[in-house]
Amino acid sequence: MNERKRFFVTGGMGFIGSHIVRNLLEKGCEITVFDSFIQYVEPSGYDRFANPYNRLKDVFDKIKIVRGNLTDSNTLRRALYECQPDYIIHLAAMPLANLANIAPEEAKDSIISGTTNLLCLLQELSSLKKFVYVSSSMVYGDFEMIPVKEEAIKEPKSVYGALKLCAEIIVKTYSNLYGVDYAIVRPTAVYGPYDGNKRVIRIFLENALRGEPIQVKGKDVALDFTYVKDTAEGIILAALNKESSREVFNISRGEEKTLLEAAEIVASLIPGAKVECDEKDSSYPSRGTMSISKAKRILGYSPKYSLEKGIKEYCEFLKERLGGQ
Numbered sequence: 001m002n003e004r005k006r007f008f009v010t011g012g013m014g015f016i017g018s019h020i021v022r023n024l025l026e027k028g029c030e031i032t033v034f035d036s037f038i039q040y041v042e043p044s045g046y047d048r049f050a051n052p053y054n055r056l057k058d059v060f061d062k063i064k065i066v067r068g069n070l071t072d073s074n075t076l077r078r079a080l081y082e083c084q085p086d087y088i089i090h091l092a093a094m095p096l097a098n099l100a101n102i103a104p105e106e107a108k109d110s111i112i113s114g115t116t117n118l119l120c121l122l123q124e125l126s127s128l129k130k131f132v133y134v135s136s137s138m139v140y141g142d143f144e145m146i147p148v149k150e151e152a153i154k155e156p157k158s159v160y161g162a163l164k165l166c167a168e169i170i171v172k173t174y175s176n177l178y179g180v181d182y183a184i185v186r187p188t189a190v191y192g193p194y195d196g197n198k199r200v201i202r203i204f205l206e207n208a209l210r211g212e213p214i215q216v217k218g219k220d221v222a223l224d225f226t227y228v229k230d231t232a233e234g235i236i237l238a239a240l241n242k243e244s245s246r247e248v249f250n251i252s253r254g255e256e257k258t259l260l261e262a263a264e265i266v267a268s269l270i271p272g273a274k275v276e277c278d279e280k281d282s283s284y285p286s287r288g289t290m291s292i293s294k295a296k297r298i299l300g301y302s303p304k305y306s307l308e309k310g311i312k313e314y315c316e317f318l319k320e321r322l323g324g325q
């Protein structure tokens with residue numbers, strides 16, 4: 001009898017998804033990745049870390065990859081039938097708040113229609129034990145209190161946060177109607193290898209590695225930076241743990257750090273790096289630490305990467321890759 005757990009990972013070729021795939025392979029799971037190979041990147045030019053082939057090319061022979069869009073129900077249905085998943089982790093979506101603000105229709109199609117299409121096919125799957133929806137800390141808007149708990153007020157400040165919150169409600173509603181078990185996770189400020197987007201830790205590292213100053217836009221701005229391997233582990237625990245049923249979990253490091261602290265960690269690793277401070281970007285919600293006590297208690301989630309450790313590992317990764325640019 002085949003006892004390997006079968007996972008269906010939408011968006012598995014992406015930044016977080018590719019780390020989930022590697023983690024699941026280490027756990028001996030059988031994996032189908034469903035991905036359209038649409039890479040949502042900031043309009044700052046081609047970025048080779050966003051090339052999905054680079055992310056998982058060494059394990060292509062160990063996973064099944066279906067190239068398809070969530071809005072194409074026929075391809076999606078076929079892929080689900082063939083996989084007969086025990087668990088679905090749903091990441092595929094536009095992941096950028098800035099982009100969603102300027103392309104709200106596209107964001108809605110990606111986040112809402114994609115999720116709804118997928119949910120509509122779940123009743124047909126007799127093997128399915130859990131559907132995990134990957135939401136975002138952007139559903140909270142400004143954090144009501146620090147650390148922000150899952151039940152805190154949610155007043156998103158961006159189209160992206162609003163759509164993610166709406167998708168969470170659709171997941172819950174669908175589960176109430178059709179009895180599909182789910183868990184929802186809210187990651188935040190994820191950083192690490194293969195991020196196709198120039199998020200803040202990567203910008204700091206790349207500037208320092210190129211001998212340019214590290215520009216800190218708002219030195220007191222605090223984020224709960226989370227190394228992508230911890231994020232991936234937290235999401236997988238939410239799938240596998242029986243107690244996660246119909247629950248929502250913050251998944252982060254659980255410890256805020258300011259942009260200045262992050263910049264100083266980067267500077268400590270790269271000789272000669274200089275830090276310069278500037279005004280903060282006021283369009284972003286005021287955030288900070290997320291409470292991860294629920295994830296620790298119920299899932300046994302225990303993030304392994306301090307910001308120092310995560311930045312060091314990410315720095316090594318970038319050093320190797322940037323050498324050839």
Ligand SMILES: NC(=O)c1ccc[n+]([C@@H]2O[C@H](COP(=O)([O-])OP(=O)(O)OC[C@H]3O[C@@H](n4cnc5c(N)ncnc54)[C@H](O)[C@@H]3O)[C@@H](O)[C@H]2O)c1
Nearest residue numbers: 011013014015016035036037038069070091092093095190
């Ligand atoms: N990166 C972060 O800091 C962060 C924080 C919180 C939540 N999230 C959420 O995590 C998820 C993954 O984010 P990421 O940073 O890995 O993004 P990513 O862009 O690297 O990965 C998303 C993947 O989904 C695929 N995809 C997108 N739309 C699709 C569609 N309609 N059909 C099939 N495949 C599609 C893309 O091709 C890509 O491989 C997203 O839902 C995002 O909102 C990310």
